[in-house]
Amino acid sequence: MTSWLPTLITATPEAGYELAVKLARVAVKMTQADPAVRDRLRADYAEDAEALIAVSHVVAVHFATVAAANGYWRGDA
Amino acid sequence: MTSWLPTLITATPEAGYELAVKLARVAVKMTQADPAVRDRLRADYAEDAEALIAVSHVVAVHFATVAAANGYWRGDA
Amino acid sequence: MTSWLPTLITATPEAGYELAVKLARVAVKMTQADPAVRDRLRADYAEDAEALIAVSHVVAVHFATVAAANGYWRGDA
Amino acid sequence: MTSWLPTLITATPEAGYELAVKLARVAVKMTQADPAVRDRLRADYAEDAEALIAVSHVVAVHFATVAAANGYWRGDA
Amino acid sequence: MTSWLPTLITATPEAGYELAVKLARVAVKMTQADPAVRDRLRADYAEDAEALIAVSHVVAVHFATVAAANGYWRGDA
Amino acid sequence: MTSWLPTLITATPEAGYELAVKLARVAVKMTQADPAVRDRLRADYAEDAEALIAVSHVVAVHFATVAAANGYWRGDA
Numbered sequence: 001m002t003s004w005l006p007t008l009i010t011a012t013p014e015a016g017y018e019l020a021v022k023l024a025r026v027a028v029k030m031t032q033a034d035p036a037v038r039d040r041l042r043a044d045y046a047e048d049a050e051a052l053i054a055v056s057h058v059v060a061v062h063f064a065t066v067a068a069a070n071g072y073w074r075g076d077a
Numbered sequence: 078m079t080s081w082l083p084t085l086i087t088a089t090p091e092a093g094y095e096l097a098v099k100l101a102r103v104a105v106k107m108t109q110a111d112p113a114v115r116d117r118l119r120a121d122y123a124e125d126a127e128a129l130i131a132v133s134h135v136v137a138v139h140f141a142t143v144a145a146a147n148g149y150w151r152g153d154a
Numbered sequence: 155m156t157s158w159l160p161t162l163i164t165a166t167p168e169a170g171y172e173l174a175v176k177l178a179r180v181a182v183k184m185t186q187a188d189p190a191v192r193d194r195l196r197a198d199y200a201e202d203a204e205a206l207i208a209v210s211h212v213v214a215v216h217f218a219t220v221a222a223a224n225g226y227w228r229g230d231a
Numbered sequence: 232m233t234s235w236l237p238t239l240i241t242a243t244p245e246a247g248y249e250l251a252v253k254l255a256r257v258a259v260k261m262t263q264a265d266p267a268v269r270d271r272l273r274a275d276y277a278e279d280a281e282a283l284i285a286v287s288h289v290v291a292v293h294f295a296t297v298a299a300a301n302g303y304w305r306g307d308a
Numbered sequence: 309m310t311s312w313l314p315t316l317i318t319a320t321p322e323a324g325y326e327l328a329v330k331l332a333r334v335a336v337k338m339t340q341a342d343p344a345v346r347d348r349l350r351a352d353y354a355e356d357a358e359a360l361i362a363v364s365h366v367v368a369v370h371f372a373t374v375a376a377a378n379g380y381w382r383g384d385a
Numbered sequence: 386m387t388s389w390l391p392t393l394i395t396a397t398p399e400a401g402y403e404l405a406v407k408l409a410r411v412a413v414k415m416t417q418a419d420p421a422v423r424d425r426l427r428a429d430y431a432e433d434a435e436a437l438i439a440v441s442h443v444v445a446v447h448f449a450t451v452a453a454a455n456g457y458w459r460g461d462a
Binding site for chain 1: 311312314315316317322331332333334335336338339340345349350352353356359362363365366369370372373376377379
């Protein structure tokens with residue numbers, strides 16, 4: 001069976017950021033399971049500055065976790 | 078007696094994420110003990126983009142804790 | 155003299171979560187000392203999804219602290 | 232000259248929590264220097280559940296810092 | 309291929325802060341891909357104190373991550 | 386060339402707190418570069434309890450970073 005989250009380890013910081021975006025979205029999906037409703041809400045908040053900043057905030061919290069998991073990709077520096 | 082939270086250790090990151098969702102929900106239950114009220118509120122906020130993002134934020138904070146508890150599941154990488 | 159917070163150490167994760175809930179409530183009491191006002195406000199926000207999520211967020215931040223204090227109760231796993 | 236913040240070290244968790252409350256208040260004072268305005272605003276938000284929860288959130292963030300500074304007062308356990 | 313985020317390591321704290329600002333903005337771009345919409349929203353929230361504080365909050369979370377990644381630039385002190 | 390942020394190291398916790406306030410303000414300046422607009426917004430939010438609490442929250446996040454950078458000034462205790 002495939003997991004949507006097999007690991008927090010990513011090859012690069014950029015891939016880690018993309019994982020953080022995914023982690024932020026999954027909780028929304030779990031709370032609102034209907035894709036049609038999510039699409040409608042997404043159209044709304046994509047035009048709402050406060051909501052976009054709030055999304056960015058959630059991504060930031062997850063990115064902190066993913067970055068720590070990866071030892072901040074210090075080997076890439 | 079069974080605990081709803083016997084441990085923060087999970088076998089996989091995905092199970093850790095599910096635990097984070099649970100941790101976010103329990104505080105709501107403790108503050109609003111009436112399941113009928115919670116169901117009504119849930120129907121409301123599941124249609125509210127700002128509330129869904131706020132839920133995702135709480136999950137992110139708990140996921141950080143669960144991930145740290147599990148050493149970021151680095152052995153799975 | 156008895157302290158309301160003698161230690162952050164708890165026997166189990168569940169007890170740690172309950173301590174986090176307590177930690178979230180004490181700051182409210184310190185800011186609004188009148189129990190009658192708090193009871194009235196509580197009746198309001200217990201019916202308000204955004205407020206319930208906000209309460210859950212504060213609990214999440216305190217739970218992170220309590221969990222770290224307890225070494226994530228790894229010995230319980 | 233006396234500092235309002237000579238140290239983050241406190242004898243007990245309870246004293247650490249009180250320091251966190253103080254840390255949360257000082258930023259407000261620095262942004263709104265007029266005590267009369269602060270008193271008026273305080274009267275308002277002490278009756279506002281969302282604001283009280285927001286205050287509790289800021290205290291939680293500072294408490295995390297103070298608790299870490301004190302090694303979580305583990306010697307008290 | 310060039311990455312927008314090749315590393316979290318920066319030469320100075322100031323460069324780390326600039327990276328944090330960038331990290332905060334990218335999530336907004338990923339959620340609202342249309343630059344014209346973003347420009348319009350930006351014009352709005354740049355006049356909105358609450359939104360500016362919210363942006364600053366997201367930057368703070370990313371700065372914590374970048375600072376940790378860089379060992380707080382302690383070698384610069 | 387002088388940096389506005391040459392280091393996160395400060396002599397005292399109080400100076401660390403002042404640095405946290407500065408770190409919170411710079412992101413606002415970077416998003417709203419016009420000092421006249423900022424002064425107008427500042428006059429507004431200095432009278433708004435929710436905004437003052439939000440500012441205090443951002444300071445708390447930066448203070449956590451600065452305190453960690455300074456090893457919590459434990460040598461001062």
